[in-house]
Every structure is written in structure tokens, then in C-alpha cells.
Amino acid sequence: MAHYNFDTEVNAKKHFITAMEVKYGKEWGSNKQADDIQATTAKYLRLGTAQNPRKMEMAKIGAEITKKRGLQAYDPLLHLAGIPLGQRQLTPYTLGGTDIVCDGDDLHYVNNAAMQQEWDDIRRTCVVGLDLAHETLEKRLGKEVTPESINYYLEVLNHAMPGAAIVQEHMVETHPAMVDDCYVKVFTGDDALKDELDPQFVIDVDKMFRPDHAAQIKASMGKASFQAVHIPTVVSRTADGGQTSRWMAMQVGMSFISAYHMCAGEAAVADLAFTAKHAGLIEMSEMLPARRARGPNEPGGLSFGHMCDIVQTSRKFRDDPCKIALETCAAAMMLYDQIWLGGYMSGGVGFTMYATAAYTNNTVDDNLYADTEHGWDTFGTSIGNCKEPTIDIIRDIGTWGALYGLELYENYPTALEDHFGGSQRATVISTATGAACAITTGNSNAGLSAWYLSMYLHKEAHGRLGFFGYDLQDQCGATNVFSYQSDEGLLAEMRGANYPNYAMNVGHQGGYTTVCTGGYTGRGDGFAINPLVKTCFADDLMNFDFVEVRECFGKGALREYDRCAGERAFVIPAK
Amino acid sequence: MAYKPQYYAGNTIVAQNRRNHMSNNVQKVREISDEDLTACLGHRAPGSDYPSTHPPLAEMGEPDCPIRQIVTPTAGTAAGDRVRYVQWADSMYNAPAVPYWRSYHAAMNHRGVDPGTLSGRQVVEARERDMEAVAKEQMETDMTCPGLAGLRGATVHGHSCRLQEDGVMFDMIDRRRLEGDVIIQDKDQVGVPLDRKVNLGKPMTTAEANKKTTFYRVGNVAYRDDPEAIEWCQKVWELRTIYGYQPK
Numbered sequence: 001m002a003h004y005n006f007d008t009e010v011n012a013k014k015h016f017i018t019a020m021e022v023k024y025g026k027e028w029g030s031n032k033q034a035d036d037i038q039a040t041t042a043k044y045l046r047l048g049t050a051q052n053p054r055k056m057e058m059a060k061i062g063a064e065i066t067k068k069r070g071l072q073a074y075d076p077l078l079h080l081a082g083i084p085l086g087q088r089q090l091t092p093y094t095l096g097g098t099d100i101v102c103d104g105d106d107l108h109y110v111n112n113a114a115m116q117q118e119w120d121d122i123r124r125t126c127v128v129g130l131d132l133a134h135e136t137l138e139k140r141l142g143k144e145v146t147p148e149s150i151n152y153y154l155e156v157l158n159h160a161m162p163g164a165a166i167v168q169e170h171m172v173e174t175h176p177a178m179v180d181d182c183y184v185k186v187f188t189g190d191d192a193l194k195d196e197l198d199p200q201f202v203i204d205v206d207k208m209f210r211p212d213h214a215a216q217i218k219a220s221m222g223k224a225s226f227q228a229v230h231i232p233t234v235v236s237r238t239a240d241g242g243q244t245s246r247w248m249a250m251q252v253g254m255s256f257i258s259a260y261h262m263c264a265g266e267a268a269v270a271d272l273a274f275t276a277k278h279a280g281l282i283e284m285s286e287m288l289p290a291r292r293a294r295g296p297n298e299p300g301g302l303s304f305g306h307m308c309d310i311v312q313t314s315r316k317f318r319d320d321p322c323k324i325a326l327e328t329c330a331a332a333m334m335l336y337d338q339i340w341l342g343g344y345m346s347g348g349v350g351f352t353m354y355a356t357a358a359y360t361n362n363t364v365d366d367n368l369y370a371d372t373e374h375g376w377d378t379f380g381t382s383i384g385n386c387k388e389p390t391i392d393i394i395r396d397i398g399t400w401g402a403l404y405g406l407e408l409y410e411n412y413p414t415a416l417e418d419h420f421g422g423s424q425r426a427t428v429i430s431t432a433t434g435a436a437c438a439i440t441t442g443n444s445n446a447g448l449s450a451w452y453l454s455m456y457l458h459k460e461a462h463g464r465l466g467f468f469g470y471d472l473q474d475q476c477g478a479t480n481v482f483s484y485q486s487d488e489g490l491l492a493e494m495r496g497a498n499y500p501n502y503a504m505n506v507g508h509q510g511g512y513t514t515v516c517t518g519g520y521t522g523r524g525d526g527f528a529i530n531p532l533v534k535t536c537f538a539d540d541l542m543n544f545d546f547v548e549v550r551e552c553f554g555k556g557a558l559r560e561y562d563r564c565a566g567e568r569a570f571v572i573p574a575k
Numbered sequence: 576m577a578y579k580p581q582y583y584a585g586n587t588i589v590a591q592n593r594r595n596h597m598s599n600n601v602q603k604v605r606e607i608s609d610e611d612l613t614a615c616l617g618h619r620a621p622g623s624d625y626p627s628t629h630p631p632l633a634e635m636g637e638p639d640c641p642i643r644q645i646v647t648p649t650a651g652t653a654a655g656d657r658v659r660y661v662q663w664a665d666s667m668y669n670a671p672a673v674p675y676w677r678s679y680h681a682a683m684n685h686r687g688v689d690p691g692t693l694s695g696r697q698v699v700e701a702r703e704r705d706m707e708a709v710a711k712e713q714m715e716t717d718m719t720c721p722g723l724a725g726l727r728g729a730t731v732h733g734h735s736c737r738l739q740e741d742g743v744m745f746d747m748i749d750r751r752r753l754e755g756d757v758i759i760q761d762k763d764q765v766g767v768p769l770d771r772k773v774n775l776g777k778p779m780t781t782a783e784a785n786k787k788t789t790f791y792r793v794g795n796v797a798y799r800d801d802p803e804a805i806e807w808c809q810k811v812w813e814l815r816t817i818y819g820y821q822p823k
Contacts, residue, residue: 040668042737044745080730080748080766087747088736391816395809403799410793413737416667420735422694453812460808461791461798463593463673464734467693478812479819489819 012369100554114556129280147196153259179232181565188225213526233566242295249276299340305493305529321521330359333510357424371436384524386442398453401433423466431511438518444492585804605776617763627655651702670723721758722778728764
């Protein structure tokens, strides 16, 4: 499978058209599709689910389940009292930036192991400072902390973190085959310390990042050192995101006791525990208010800035800010829409349709490359050479991007049909417009402002936008976009899924994340808001590929993704 | 009123049509009987009484209050009608109406209505006979082309789909179709079959639809070709942004 590095508006347009031709110009299954992608009429053959092999597979297995358990299961003819899906052509999706083509069903997170692993890998991760613990060991207990002692501690910790005993006798332990995705590495801005540590444990900032980004990240973290902890997927799936730091802190505490020959019950242990659980802890996401009833490391508390930094495309594609934004867009759309709003908050299956519009068929891609080239050409900007945002600049890019996006749908009726809901179209156009403005200005809030102008123009031009609730935040967002007053506004990177107005509406949160990505990539920076999060995920041992997000989703759709964790096959009867 | 309200900016036919919808300057172009209207809506049997949720207000002995003194109940409210809905899907291929303008039309020209605006559909909820007055007006006037718009309570998919080869908007459950030179409807809003074929009249020709539409699009009136409408929208955005910012 290939993936594309578009680089330019022209290449993006070419691949958008190819995706439309694959979707509407070729048969998929037996859907008899062979249409001109710019025609305004089509034949509606009403072939039903029989046109689509995946639907037929689902129907066959649904019937088998019904027979086996003696209770009704999936049957496509139960749709609308006998009118099945497929009254129009059931068309495939090209994963953006790749040549992977798949069925829409295979992009539902339940059917896609890679999507699940993306969220698993975020939820099971936390960062823990080492320096506070070392101060406790040295100043309070008089222990000597050396590179050798740190290496030994990390050996112990990588034995213990998956759930192994390290101090007591006659303990049960987790089986290594069940928890092989769990490990701990360290990273630091202290080159002397890094050189002394066993390389197996180190995320080497100088190796994982481009020199300018590495220098920026190391300068930001100083001489401090941190642990990147990933607890077992099966653990965080069984409990919740709040389990991540608790599990980590227990194993960190026990490993210090063992590695530094401490008394298991002495009061200093409490200092180490407090450090691991609170003082030195960086969760991926904040705990939500009680009314949301979610612990930390659940998606509702994940800030857009952290989401930007979790995605790693910027390490390998620094000179293509659109590519970085598009991969981030996919990761964030999937997580915030399909899993957070679609799973945690609302339930139901429709949310996949919102998200896929943003990472399939190269439509956002085409918009974003065109909008960015307009911004760069008009204002003479480039990566690291941004123009301070003004109302005039935002008005220009916001208007240009909105009109370009609207006319794309008007010129390509198949694209309009692909994004059959206004919420999909509104997100696509505003995401591209907002991100392009952020890339040009290096300012995410300016990008948000262009987003809101784009929404206004879209609603006026087509006389429609999304649905009631979708439109609300876009009608009032302009009034808080530059406010930093509490409960009114915030730096865009620090806003998140639970930010006022953003909390309940599909299609927006991944787009806002994409806009934030435009800010830091436009400036040419190595991270969006948190160098520790960026570095923590700069690790090829992670199960999910946070560099090539869409390709990873595609492998999941094709049932070729083989980096799953948390599987129970080892402890259940073989089928 | 000493002045004539200017409801919407723009110098094109699309902008003028939008002003027409807002000010109810619409033309009656077809006749829909009350029984056919009731059948299409599907809320009650044609010819039957309006079901009610409470006795007529006049019989309820309501307390005296200033609001009741200044607000005359609508006919449906006075009779105690249920709240029911009419919901439209309008094609993006130059249907005369668009969702926001259906809502503006209802809210600016009718009392007691609760419009809801989405991308693929637009709903008005009101006391049943009040809702029927809105629905009848929208069905009978040039706000609606029966080929490019449809009554759809559920399964509304189609507003953004390419048109069928006969120029009619796609409907998954085929509630209405072209027969001869007119559109007939034989299922109600939610697709329950009717005992009749309701004649909704002739669909507009492409040229007629292009003149009647409130939808900006390339190939007819592109949004970028109506700079006054764009500049007004930009001004709203700028003022809201600066007001919210208030750098003091």
C-alpha cells in the first residue's frame, strides 16, 4: 500500500479526484457504479445490501447468530420494515493520503482494531517525573542515585509495571503474555544523564526529533528527567483511564522500595507515592466534573493541545504542515467523535459518519492545501515565517477558504453526496480554513476565528449548516474566540472536549485540534503545548502508529493491523 | 409602520427570493385540499376531528394575568390541539427553499410555531391546526417545488444527493414520484402508505427553479457573485469578534 505526501495544492486536487473516481466511477461489490463525478444526476438502482460483500457477510453471520442462540440478531431486512440500506449505491472510502480503499462499516471503531488501539494507547499512558523521587531518596533517605541505580530501577520497573511482584512473597502476578504491551521508558533534557542510561530504556530526543525540534524540546524540559509509562491495555480496558496513574504509582512505589532497598512501610514511601500519584504526574487528560462522571485519562478531558502532541507526524514531515494537520485531524476526529461523543456521551452508531468525512477521500486535504497555499502566497509567509494575525488576514483566509470549500461541493456533486450531511461539510470546510489561517499566522486562536467566519459564510451561502445543536457553538463562537477570561475563552490548545459550548456537539472537536496543529506547525515548532507529551509518544514501540494515523486506520479496516494489545486469546479456548 | 423592513442583504435574485420568503411575499401556484394535506401529514385520518390534549382554553377557567391579556391564543391553542409537526427536505439543486429560510418564513409570519433547522430537513412544530396552516401555505406556494422538496418525517436522506435522472430528489422510501407531468405522493411523512395518490402539481423546470431558489451555487448565482451579502456576513462576524474581545 502506498501513501502520498501531497506537498502541493495540485497534488491534493489530483488525489481528491482519484478518490472520487474510485468511489463513484468504479464498481464496488456489485453496485453498478460508473458515474461521471461531476454529473448532477444519477441512476438509483436500489440494489439493497446485496450489492455489498461486507453487508452480505454481516447478514450471513447475523443469521448464524440468530440460529445459534435462538434469539433475533442482525438482519438488514429489519431496516425500515423491509427496505434495506443500499437504495442508493453503497460506495467505498479511500483513506486520506493513502491508496487504501475500504467499506464504511470497517471504519466504525468496533470493527477497526487500529482505532481501538489508538485510544487504548492514549488512555494507558502517563508521564511521571523522576527528579522529585530522586530528591526524596537522596535528601531524606541518604540513598545514592546514580545512572547505574537508575538503570537497575528501570529493569525492576519494567518487570513490575505489567503486574509482577517485586517485594512480597506468595503473590499472584499477571501473565507476561497478557501484558506484553506494557513498559516504561525515560527521557531527559540532560544529555550527560542520557548518555549514561541503558539505551533500551531511553527515548532519545536527539534521535527521534529533527535537530531544531530536539533543541526546542530539550530547552523546554531543561535538565529534568521523566518516565513514559504505558500500563497494559487489558488493564485500562477493564477499569478506566483513572486506573492508569493508580496502577503506575503502585508499581513505581514498589520498584523504588526494591531497587533502593527501602523499608516497605517507612513514611518516605508516602512521599514517593505522592510524587507518582500527584506531584510528578502528567495525565494525558484532566478529570472531568462530577456531572460527567469520568476520571482522568478519559477523552472528555483531553485538551486539543495534548492531542496535537500525541500525534507524531511532525517528527517526520516538518515541511508539510498540512500533512501533520491531516493526520492529527484523523486521530482527533476518530477519538472525539467516534469514541467520546459517539460512545461515552451519546451512544449509537451514526458518529462514524461525521468523522470519516474528515479523514477519507482526500477532501479536507484538497481544501487545506489550497487554503494554505492561498495564505502563504497572499501574505508571503512560510513555515517559521508567519504573519501576525489581524482581522484583515483572518477575514481574507476565512472567506477564501469558505468559498473554495463551498464551490468544491457545488462543482463535484459526488463529493456533496459523499458528505451527505451538512455537519460533515461544515466541519470539512471550517477545519481546512481554520487550519490554513493558523498555519499562515502561527496562531491557533486566529485559526479558530477563521473557522467561525467560515461557518457564518457557509450557513448564509447554502441556507443550512449542521443541526440545531451543531450550529449553536458556531453562531456564538466568534464572541469568545479571543477572550481569555475564565469560562469565556482560553488559548485554543488548552481548550478541550469539555470546554463550554464544545462539550456536546459532534464534528467540531477534531476540527479544533486540527486548527491547533496548524498553529505550531506553521511556526515550525516541535510541539504544540507540552514537550513531555510530544516526547512520550515519540516511541516506535507504541502499538498504534501515531505518525501515519490514516494508514493505520486503513490497515485496521482491511483487517491487516497486527499490533493489537489486550487480547484475551491466550487465556480462552482456541476457536 | 413608517418604513419597509429590509430583511436581508444582497443584490441578486437569490437575495431577493430570501427577502420574499421572510416577508411572505410568495405566490400561490397550486391547490392542495384539506383532506390531501391531512393525508400527507399523516397525523390523523382525513376528515376526522382534531384530537386535543386539553379542553378549550375558554372552558379551563385560566387565571387572569397581564400576559394572557395581551396575547391572543392561536386557533389551535384555544381549541387545545396537540402539538404536531411538518418537516421538509429541500434539495441543494436549486430547490426554492432552504432550511433556514423555511424557519425564518415560519417564525416571521406565523404565531405559535417552533421551527427547527438542520441541514437536510427543517421542522415546524405547532398546535395541529396552526401547523397545518403553515404547511398548506408552504405546499401551495412557490416556496416549494414538489420535485425538489418533500415532506419527510423520518429517513430524510436526499437533500445533498444527486437528482434522479428524471430530475426528482432521491427518496430512499419513495414517498412521491413523477407520474406523467406531475408529482404524486402516496405515502405520508414517515412512509406509511396512503389510500390515495395526492397530486402535488408540476415540478418546476430547471429554469424556473433557478429563478425561484434561495440557494447560492455556481452554475446559477454563485455566492461570490453577491458581494453585498458576503460583506454583510463578514461585518456580523467582525463585530461579534471585536465585541467579544473588548481589549481594554
